[in-house]
Amino acid sequence: MTQQAVLGPFTEAAIFLVAVVSPDGENGVRELLADVPGLRRSVGFRIPEGELSCVAGIGSDLWGRIFPGGPRPAQLHPFIPLAGDRHTAVATPGDLLFHIRAHRLDLCFELAQRLTARLAGLGRVIDEVHGFRSFDERDLLGFVDGTENPEGEEASSAVTIGVEDPAFAGGSYVIVQKYLHDLTAWDGLAVEHQELIVGRTKLSDIELPDDVKPSNSHVALNTIVDENGEEREIVRFNMPFGRVSEAEFGTYFIGYASDPDVIEQMLRNMFLGSPRGNYDRILDFSTAVTGTLFFVPSLELLEGLAEPEPDTSAAEGAIAGAEGAAANGLEPDADNDDGSLGIGGLKGVST
Numbered sequence: 001m002t003q004q005a006v007l008g009p010f011t012e013a014a015i016f017l018v019a020v021v022s023p024d025g026e027n028g029v030r031e032l033l034a035d036v037p038g039l040r041r042s043v044g045f046r047i048p049e050g051e052l053s054c055v056a057g058i059g060s061d062l063w064g065r066i067f068p069g070g071p072r073p074a075q076l077h078p079f080i081p082l083a084g085d086r087h088t089a090v091a092t093p094g095d096l097l098f099h100i101r102a103h104r105l106d107l108c109f110e111l112a113q114r115l116t117a118r119l120a121g122l123g124r125v126i127d128e129v130h131g132f133r134s135f136d137e138r139d140l141l142g143f144v145d146g147t148e149n150p151e152g153e154e155a156s157s158a159v160t161i162g163v164e165d166p167a168f169a170g171g172s173y174v175i176v177q178k179y180l181h182d183l184t185a186w187d188g189l190a191v192e193h194q195e196l197i198v199g200r201t202k203l204s205d206i207e208l209p210d211d212v213k214p215s216n217s218h219v220a221l222n223t224i225v226d227e228n229g230e231e232r233e234i235v236r237f238n239m240p241f242g243r244v245s246e247a248e249f250g251t252y253f254i255g256y257a258s259d260p261d262v263i264e265q266m267l268r269n270m271f272l273g274s275p276r277g278n279y280d281r282i283l284d285f286s287t288a289v290t291g292t293l294f295f296v297p298s299l300e301l302l303e304g305l306a307e308p309e310p311d312t313s314a315a316e317g318a319i320a321g322a323e324g325a326a327a328n329g330l331e332p333d334a335d336n337d338d339g340s341l342g343i344g345g346l347k348g349v350s351t
């Protein structure tokens, strides 16, 4: 199966649209979702070097409305709000997410405009954020953000649903949170103090040594391992945004994972603390004002959404094929022009 452009390149611009779908808007929205790849091509093809991409996500509630009683991604659920002793991760509405990225804002803007026009009468955008790249990938707290993202194969396996949920293989999950910073308070801290809060040096972006890095630093609380000691990873594409006249300075957090529990464990560490009460000091200067979870279907599933039932058989077939091939000592055909996991003669076969 082909993944949507989840691992798209880091870009200079991004627009994040979160929308709700009206009662009776479901069928129209299915058609809109199926057309997202085509709309992206219509806008992006004219300026290929702009590398326009768009990832569409679907919220738990809308999925149930689109396919009542039908197949469901195993880990799809509403965002779980968290109330820590000092800080709260709020859950806010959202049926659709469009994560639009390009090297130029005009491309993002044009696609956002086309998508919003298609949404008219079916639903409405309830949150729109225009993000920009700030200097060397710094957030508005002044720290380089994104350094420890996994790369290559590691990134791909961190974000891609596989055999654990064969009907939705090639999909992903994404959590978004809009954070607003109290820059007056933050800028009042000495740089050395800020570095202890983040867990890395500010100018050179080097991780602090373990004996210096506090257990309530952002980096310490977000470095998590499974029961085998393997690091549990996500891929983040955060973007700064703001309005200077309103003293609004923010970070749009967006994290992808093959299992939302990885992001949720990080959020529990940040907001509830690990151990409890040892919360992330970055939250003393950053307030989460939104929080929503979405499922990101594979490209094939997205394009098939206009059909009455989601066609999950292609994904299952590809997984079964890959497993069969592995058992036979065959290598998956990595050069498929459709990017699928199809194996030789099984390619494209659905059950």
Ligand code: HEM
Pocket: 139, 141, 143, 144, 145, 146, 147, 148, 149, 177, 179, 198, 200, 218, 219, 222, 223, 234, 236, 251, 253, 255, 263, 264, 266, 267, 282, 286
């Ligand atoms: C106010 C919002 C946030 C800001 C400004 C922020 C900023 C940063 C910065 C500057 C770093 C260090 C450089 C890097 O490796 O990227 C970092 C690391 C990281 N952040 Fe955040 N972050 C925010 C929210 C979150 C949230 C909500 C999560 C997860 C739910 C998260 C997960 C991570 C992870 C996994 C790392 C890498 C840790 C490591 O392996 O070293 N961040 N963040």
